[in-house]
Amino acid sequence: MLQSKEIQEQMIHKVIKIHRSGKGYKAISKALGLQQTTVRAIIHKWRKHGTVVNLPRSGRLTKITPRMQQRLIQEVTKDPTTTSKELQASLASIKVSVHDSIIRKRLGKNGLHGRVPRQKPLLSKKNMKAHQKTS
Missing domain, CATH: 1.10.10 (Arc Repressor Mutant, subunit A)
Known part of the structure; x- marks a missing residue:
């Protein structure tokens, strides 16, 4: 429509x-x-x-402003392994309390999915030593 x-x-x-x-x-x-x-x-x-100005519409106001959203996107593009909890803490430093799921949703809308670090490192300790010896 x-x-x-x-x-x-x-x-x-x-x-x-x-x-x-x-x-x-x-x-x-x-x-x-x-x-x-x-x-x-x-x-x-x-x-x-009694007025012709645009009246406020229904719905909850967003907590994350477009400026804060840009800040989140910059942080994530700089360090893709940043977790949503770390982003939540960075927003808390500027006195904005937002749930981490909201941060994940907002990043997802901008095509930045999966802000969760790998559970398993790329190389095990044994393989890391072997990799260092060959290099």
Whole structure:
């Protein structure tokens, strides 16, 4: 589904001004080049709320701002083995308390999956010694 374009405030105020002068939806829509349903919605909102500014929408606000998100992405790209707990601690240093699952979700949306270090090292102690002797 397409998102609707927001109409400029000047245009909305023109709609209200013309409506107050006694014109109908059809006359306003022809005069300003808007659809009748748009004009009706603007007037309805103005009557109901007494204002035409965008009202706050429902839903929980995000704790991680876009700036913090960029910081997380930079830290992860610098050191890919960084854990989500370490990232959580770095956010706590700037007084932002976020659960580590939120950090993982946010990184996942940006294509940075699996911020968990390897459980098993690449080489065992025995193989590391053998590798050092050959080099």
